[in-house]
Amino acid sequence: MNETPMTSHEVNLIPSSDTLLFDGHSMKVACSNCNLRELCMPVGLSPQELIRIDEVVAVRRKVKRGTTLFRNGESFQSLFAIRTGFFKTCVTAEDGRDQVTGFQMAGEIIGLDGIVNDHHTCDAVALEDAEVCVMPFDRIGELSREVNALQHHVHRIMSREIVREHGVMLLLGSMRAEERLAAFLLNLVQRLHARGFSRSELVLRMTREEIGSYLGLKLETVSRTFSKFAEEGIVEVRQRHVRIIDTGALRRIVNQQDLQLGRPA
Amino acid sequence: MNETPMTSHEVNLIPSSDTLLFDGHSMKVACSNCNLRELCMPVGLSPQELIRIDEVVAVRRKVKRGTTLFRNGESFQSLFAIRTGFFKTCVTAEDGRDQVTGFQMAGEIIGLDGIVNDHHTCDAVALEDAEVCVMPFDRIGELSREVNALQHHVHRIMSREIVREHGVMLLLGSMRAEERLAAFLLNLVQRLHARGFSRSELVLRMTREEIGSYLGLKLETVSRTFSKFAEEGIVEVRQRHVRIIDTGALRRIVNQQDLQLGRPA
DNA sequence: CGCACGGTTGACCTGTATCAAGCCGGGTGG
């Protein structure tokens, strides 16, 4: 009801007074002062650790909608923490087909794929105008030798990504179209809610085709499945604006594979 | 021709003289002396770093075929380096369906999923009698603060797993059954070859059903696809023994999605 | 030796892809 109707991801997440040093499209900043810190940095730091942490971020960088933050093949230097905006990452096979591997929003870290071979293996594309904090990876390395909490945090972020991908594999390997879309919507809205947005309304930043790529479906199937959910009164869909009317129904769709032995909801 | 016909993964990989301290089913050991080191540890270490590295591994542990090294929900303490044997990891959804997320062999590291929340989120099951090196994670943390190469190595291992999973997502999201199985066989045989086995012959350690789960297919489809490859003279299949006759054909199957615009092989 | 599990194969079914036509809405240029 009184929840944010979200026209922009920036709502509720506007920083107060960061140190800004303009440098073309990038600027210097401080984590210690950023209210996304609890999303991308470790919690429970001592005051002196907090100050050290500021050294992690070199500069900010703006990324215009439709442009890439990094591309497959580019050399890897830094991880990026998303401050505002929305990204997709996708891998491309030699034969040209590609696969969206994830959608990332404020507070999430991208670029982890580049560590292993010092160059990126996927593209990160801004789906809306965005701003990221550039965190040079060797600096992260140095600092995490001194600040244990940061070391553990880096490990956790990478582990979290591995676990997330396990979930995607489960989805792609064993779910049907409706289950996939339901899981997708629940995941998106849950992450948005953690950022202060509504738990029932969302604006999709990506096309049906991009959703389809992520979910291993064709765009027509995504569209039809949205329509089916709408007919059943589970969601309202108007273009990219989605209102979830019956979250329970979505959850039941995801968790029910075999409904003949249906345990009580 | 004269390549190892592989009846056991231990062939070519037998250690010379490790420090063994028996402790029921586990024993103390030294990495510095292990000839799998180049697979699971960083290369180019100085002699003193090499000695420090020995502190990473606490003990070895034997895992009987069909038993688990760890299970979903168990508390996370250690990563494991596989010394001998073959594992699968799988995640299980609340509704019971499960998904094989990977197959792991000698030199590979498992348990990374447990870092983020201090408990494991998948099961690791030995598909043949196995032995692993137990590496307590807090010890890895301490040491990697002192040995830069180890720190970077841990990051690379996690990043590699993320990139591998991107590849699986591409496979599950956009490939057809034949492409999936061809990619699977090529991947397996390539990893085995890196361990000194034949590049054309392999013994599958897993059932058709497990292959199917990994590839997002039913076991019947896996079986039929094997038969199809056999009919076409691409492979010879006798139960779990597979001989790859035409590697090029497998590669073409994987890389050709659109063959109407077929570029030359 | 026999049983049970893993694997193969066949017949049929269905969910999703494919192909195609049309619609909607927002941005642009006249």
Add this chain to the structure above:
DNA sequence: CCACCCGGCTTGATACAGGTCAACCGTGCG
């Protein structure tokens, strides 16, 4: 300011890959 255009979306008709169900087989283990 309106008309047009184009990209994104919806919807329908049809095709097909892979799933499902079922029968049978082989083999390796107890």
